[in-house]
Structures are given as C-alpha cells and as structure tokens.
Amino acid sequence: MDALRNPTNILSAIVIGLCAIVPFAAPAVGEPFYVIVFARIMIWAIAAVSLNLIMGYGGMISFGHAVYLGVGGYTIGILAFHGVTSAWIQWPLAIGACALISLIFGAISLRTRGVYFIMITLALAQMIFFLSVSAERYGSDDGLNILTRSDFGVEFYDLNHKLTMYYTIFAVLVASVFVSWRLVNSRFGLVMRGAKSNDTRVQAVGVSTYLYRLSAFVIAGVMCGIAGLLQANLENFVSPDMMDWRRSGELIFMVVLGGMSTLFGPVTGAFVFLMLSEVLASITHHWHIIFGPFLVLVVLFARGGIAGLLTPRSARE
Amino acid sequence: MDYVLLTEQFLNGFQLGIILFLMAAGLTLVFGIMDLVNLSHGSMFMIGAFVGGTLALVTGSFIFGVILMIPAMLVIGIVVERISLQTLYARDHLDQVLATFGLILFFNEAVRLIWGPEGLVVPLPDFVDGSVALGAGITYPVYRIVIIVLGLLVALGLYLLVSRTRIGMLIRAGASNRAMAGALGVNIPMLFSVVFGIGAVLAGLAGLIITPITAAQIGMGEDVLILAFVVIVIGGIGSIRGAFIASILTGVIDTMGRSFLDVFLLLFLPENAAESAGPALSSMLIYVLMAAILFFRPQGLFPPKGA
Numbered sequence: 001m002d003a004l005r006n007p008t009n010i011l012s013a014i015v016i017g018l019c020a021i022v023p024f025a026a027p028a029v030g031e032p033f034y035v036i037v038f039a040r041i042m043i044w045a046i047a048a049v050s051l052n053l054i055m056g057y058g059g060m061i062s063f064g065h066a067v068y069l070g071v072g073g074y075t076i077g078i079l080a081f082h083g084v085t086s087a088w089i090q091w092p093l094a095i096g097a098c099a100l101i102s103l104i105f106g107a108i109s110l111r112t113r114g115v116y117f118i119m120i121t122l123a124l125a126q127m128i129f130f131l132s133v134s135a136e137r138y139g140s141d142d143g144l145n146i147l148t149r150s151d152f153g154v155e156f157y158d159l160n161h162k163l164t165m166y167y168t169i170f171a172v173l174v175a176s177v178f179v180s181w182r183l184v185n186s187r188f189g190l191v192m193r194g195a196k197s198n199d200t201r202v203q204a205v206g207v208s209t210y211l212y213r214l215s216a217f218v219i220a221g222v223m224c225g226i227a228g229l230l231q232a233n234l235e236n237f238v239s240p241d242m243m244d245w246r247r248s249g250e251l252i253f254m255v256v257l258g259g260m261s262t263l264f265g266p267v268t269g270a271f272v273f274l275m276l277s278e279v280l281a282s283i284t285h286h287w288h289i290i291f292g293p294f295l296v297l298v299v300l301f302a303r304g305g306i307a308g309l310l311t312p313r314s315a316r317e
Numbered sequence: 318m319d320y321v322l323l324t325e326q327f328l329n330g331f332q333l334g335i336i337l338f339l340m341a342a343g344l345t346l347v348f349g350i351m352d353l354v355n356l357s358h359g360s361m362f363m364i365g366a367f368v369g370g371t372l373a374l375v376t377g378s379f380i381f382g383v384i385l386m387i388p389a390m391l392v393i394g395i396v397v398e399r400i401s402l403q404t405l406y407a408r409d410h411l412d413q414v415l416a417t418f419g420l421i422l423f424f425n426e427a428v429r430l431i432w433g434p435e436g437l438v439v440p441l442p443d444f445v446d447g448s449v450a451l452g453a454g455i456t457y458p459v460y461r462i463v464i465i466v467l468g469l470l471v472a473l474g475l476y477l478l479v480s481r482t483r484i485g486m487l488i489r490a491g492a493s494n495r496a497m498a499g500a501l502g503v504n505i506p507m508l509f510s511v512v513f514g515i516g517a518v519l520a521g522l523a524g525l526i527i528t529p530i531t532a533a534q535i536g537m538g539e540d541v542l543i544l545a546f547v548v549i550v551i552g553g554i555g556s557i558r559g560a561f562i563a564s565i566l567t568g569v570i571d572t573m574g575r576s577f578l579d580v581f582l583l584l585f586l587p588e589n590a591a592e593s594a595g596p597a598l599s600s601m602l603i604y605v606l607m608a609a610i611l612f613f614r615p616q617g618l619f620p621p622k623g624a
Binding site: 291 | 408412414418420422425426429430543546604607
C-alpha cells in the first residue's frame with residue numbers, strides 16, 4: 001500500500017473526498033452555490049478522464065473531444081423536445097449515438113497519425129458543431145431548453161432531487177476513474193500504451209493495434225457522452241457552445257494541467273482549471289489575458305502538470 | 318437552375334478560397350518547415366484586420382492601410398515567434414497546440430482591451446465600391462474581384478519566391494532536411510523567424526482584405542483557421558500547391574453547397590425534407606469531402622516530396 005501513499009494520490013483523495021461532502025459542507029458554511037459548481041466540475045472531470053484514456057495512455061491527441069459532450073447532451077435534448085423523457089430510452093440512445101459517432105470518427109481519424117490526427121478530430125467535431133448551429137428546429141445558436149429531466153419512472157430515484165442529481169454525477173465520476181484504472185492495467189491497456197510508445201513494434205509482435213485504438217476511442221467517446229447527458233440534465237439546457245472547439249482545447253488543458261497519463265490527474269486538472277477560472281473571472285472581466293499566458297507557462301515549465309510537480313524527481317519515469 | 322446565380326456563387330466560392338489560401342499558405346509553410354502546429358495563426362488573421370483597419374482609418378486610405386500593415390505584421394509575427402514560439406519547436410505537437418491555444422486566448426483578450434468588444438468597421442474604399450458587368454447579364458462587386466486578383470497575384474508571388482529565389486531555396490532546404498541545411502551553414506533560427514513573419518503577413522492580409530465586407534471582430538480568425546486546417550489536410554501538409562488547389566476546392570464546394578444543395582436535394586427528396594436537410598448537410602459538406610479524401614489518400618492530395 002505504500003506505493004499508493006504519495007502526494008499525488010493524497011491530493012486526489014482530498015479532491016474526491018471534497019466532492020463527496022460538498023452537498024452537506026457547502027450549505028453548512030453558507031455557500032450553497034458551491035453544490036452546483038462542484039457538480040459542473042465533476043462533469044468536466046468525467047470528460048477529462050475519458051480524454052486522458054485515449055490521449056494520456058493511447059497517445060491519441062483528440063482536439064474534438066467535446067463533441068461527445070454535445071452529442072450526449074443533444075440526444076437528451078432532442079428526445080425531450082419530442083416528448084420522450086424516459087431515461088430508459090434516453091440514456092441508451094445517447095450512449096448509442098456517442099458510440100456510433102465515435103466509431104465513425106475514430107475509424108476515419110485513426111487512419112492518420114500525429115498532427116493529421118489532431119486536425120482531423122478537430123474538423124470532424126466542427127462538422128457536428130455546425131450541424132447543431134444549423135438545426136433551426138432545435139434552437140440553432142440559442143440552444144435548446146430541456147423542460148423535464150430524464151425520468152427513471154421510480155419514486156426514490158428522481159433527478160429533480162438535488163442530492164440524487166449530485167450523487168449520480170459523483171458515482172459516474174468514480175466509476176469512470178475505476179473503469180480507466182481497470183482498462184489501463186489490463187491486457188487491453190498494455191496494447192494501448194505499447195502502441196503509444198512504439199506502434200510498429202507492437203504490430204511486429206503480432207497485435208493489430210488499429211482495433212485496440214479504435215475500441216479505446218469509442219470507450220472514451222461514450223464516457224464523454226455520459227458526461228454530456230449528465231450536463232444536459234443538470235443545466236436543463238444544451239447548446240452548440242458545449243461542443244465549441246475551445247471546449248475541446250480546455251479539456252486537453254485540464255488533462256495536461258492535472259497530469260497526463262495519471263489516473264486522477266484529469267480530476268484534479270478539471271478542479272484546478274475551473275476553480276482558477278472562477279477566481280480569475282471574479283478579479284477581472286478580462287481574465288483571459290492572465291489565463292492565456294498561464295497556459296503557455298504550464299506547457300513550457302510544468303510538463304507533468306500538478307501530478308508531475310508533486311512527484312519527487314527520483315520517482316519519475 | 319439559374320446560370321447567373323451559379324456564376325456569382327462560383328465567384329464567391331473562389332473568393333472564399335483565396336482567403337483560405339492566404340491563411341493556409343502560411344500555416345502549411347510553418348508546419349512544413351518548422352514542424353510547428355500553430356493555432357495562433359488565427360490570431361494573426363484577426364490582428365492584421367484590426368491593425369490594418371486602424372491604419373486605414375488613421376491614414377484615411379485603405380491602400381495605405383494595406384501597405385503599412387505588411388511591415389507591421391512582419392514585426393508582430395517575428396516578435397511573437399521570438400518570444401513565445403521558439404522554445405516550442407523542440408516540443409511535441411500536444412505542447413504546441415496547447416501553448417498556441419493559450420496565445421489565442423491572450424490575443425483575443427488583448428484585442429478586446431485595445432479596441433473594445435464591438436470590433437472595428439472599415440468602410441469599403443470608394444473606388445472599388447459598386448459592381449461591374451461581366452457580360453451575359455452577370456454583375457459582380459468590384460471589391461470581390463479585387464480580392465480574387467490580389468490573391469492570385471500573391472499566390473504567384475509566393476510560388477516565385479519559393480521556387481525561384483535564394484530565400485525560397487533556403488526554405489525548401491529547411492523543409493526537406495532541417496539538420497542538413499543547418500550543418501551547411503543556413504541560419505535556421507533566422508530562417509524560421511522570416512518564414513513565420515511571411516506567414517503572419519499573409520494571414521494579416523487575408524484578415525484585412527475581408528474586413529470591409531465582414532468588419533473586424535474578436536475571434537474572427539478561428540473559424541477561418543479551422544477551415545484552413547481542413548485545407549492543408551486535404552492539400553497535403555507542407556505543400557503550397559496543394560494548399561492552393563485545396564483552398565479553391567474547399568471555398569467553391571462550401572459556397573456552392575450552401576446555395577444549391579437544397580435545390581439538388583429537391584430532385585429526390587420531398588420539399589420540406591429537402592429544405593430542412595439542405596442547410597444541415599451543406600454545413601457538413603467540406604468535412605465529408607475531407608474525410609473521403611483522407612480515406613483514400615491519408616497524406617492528402619499533394620504530399621510534399623521527400624516528406
């Protein structure tokens with residue numbers, strides 16, 4: 001167990017623990033607003049965890065990952081718009097839509113490497129973005145209000161209940177970290193990590209990496225889609241802004257900030273990113289003028305992110 | 318189908334293609350030679366529009382604005398390259414994407430601070446205001462013709478610069494083998510700065526000449542940047558010729574798709590379905606084109622030789 005007791009994991013435990021008690025702690029200290037802030041942070045954390053799975057462990061730098069937030073969210077929104085509110089229909093369809101789209105996008109973009117991959121994932125995401133902008137029926141730029149949250153049809157599990165909503169998100173976050181942990185340490189994860197460091201060599205051993213990479217891409221897309229369907233339910237609203245390319249850039253930054261290829265890095269990254277934006281935005285309206293250079297500095301001088309800073313030099317790979 | 322409208326839209330698409338080419342040429346040069354993914358190229362488009370637009374308003378002449386913008390963007394481009402990008406050459410693409418993403422946030426906010434959130438309106442110069450008859454019942458705005466001609470001249474100049482001059486030779490040498498060119502005494506950091514400066518000027522020019530039509534806005538370069546990415550992916554990264562052909566192709570297909578796809582869909586879809594599917598499909602058209610091209614040629618249409 002000693003291997004688990006390092007500063008990175010302690011920080012992660014604090015963040016996760018904080019998320020767990022916020023619904024009770026925040027009203028107690030007179031800041032009930034923080035419940036919704038933490039719910040939002042956790043949703044971004046789920047998306048960041050999913051991106052880390054392919055980017056951190058698989059070396060696939062997807063610059064269009066936010067599109068799955070949008071696809072998951074819009075599936076809920078469009079179904080609700082047409083009067084289908086049952087979660088038993090909405091959620092499987094949202095997951096299916098994300099799986100299908102990530103399968104198609106993955107199949108196309110994984111034929112390429114490096115910078116082509118970055119640009120293609122970006123361009124494909126833009127395609128869905130413009131599709132949502134041109135969908136007048138579903139609100140175009142203005143977005144789509146969702147009048148009713150997903151309905152599970154049972155009395156004791158109602159997403160309109162604040163705590164139920166919050167702890168659903170929390171449970172999904174914990175589950176997504178658990179799933180990445182299991183995946184990364186499985187044979188599947190071994191192939192994925194191998195393909196990241198030397199694809200040719202893994203293929204030479206006789207493993208067709210394409211299907212492994214594609215599966216990872218789809219798993220990450222679905223995981224991010226679940227974050228999207230939670231976001232749609234939490235905000236009662238979806239808009240093209242959810243899958244703006246800047247959101248994809250921010251997701252990448254969250255992963256790098258927290259520490260790429262670490263299990264909890266994306267969670268702390270999302271937490272620090274969103275808290276910092278919140279704080280900076282309260283200081284000045286023009287907070288991007290500080291945030292932009294901050295981003296550059298992190299890239300230039302703190303490559304391992306927060307996890308890297310907390311890991312003693314001797315313990316690094 | 319109305320051939321007057323068809324010609325007009327074709328020219329509009331061609332003009333969009335020219336703008337895309339000015340962006341993509343710099344992007345593909347910077348990528349081909351320095352192996353740098355530069356998102357802040359979109360900011361150069363915007364800064365060119367704001368700086369050039371201001372110069373035009375101050376001097377009272379759009380032409381002076383354009384002429385003065387060129388050295389201004391050259392300096393801005395070189396300063397940005399020297400201060401923030403030089404350390405990124407040795408880094409992987411992820412670091413480059415993130416750092417230049419940070420630069421975009423910074424430049425957008427800086428422009429908002431300097432020029433305010435409303436943007437900048439630059440009037441169309443008088444002598445190009447109005448339309449000209451092209452014959453066969455087609456009239457077309459003079460200014461858009463000026464853009465097309467200017468763009469073609471720049472493309473020709475760029476071609477001559479790269480293929481016929483000493484600096485072009487150095488650029489090609491740097492692109493095909495950076496280490497070898499450096500070993501033979503080419504000042505590589507200097508070459509990079511110059512190429513980056515040229516790219517910034519081209520992007521700034523694209524931003525400025527489009528400003529009388531669209532007005533200068535914060536973040537105006539980003540959509541163009543992403544389209545330019547599509548262009549260089551289709552054309553083959555590092556290839557100017559590929560960038561030119563892919564720009565025109567993308568511009569024409571995108572514009573024609575937006576105007577005629579719903580008419581085309583009417584041929585085999587009921588009216589209301591065609592009207593709702595038309596705009597949605599046409600906004601996806603060029604991305605579908607890109608996906609199709611990549612499916613058959615993952616390196617783009619014109620992959621540079623030796624890469």
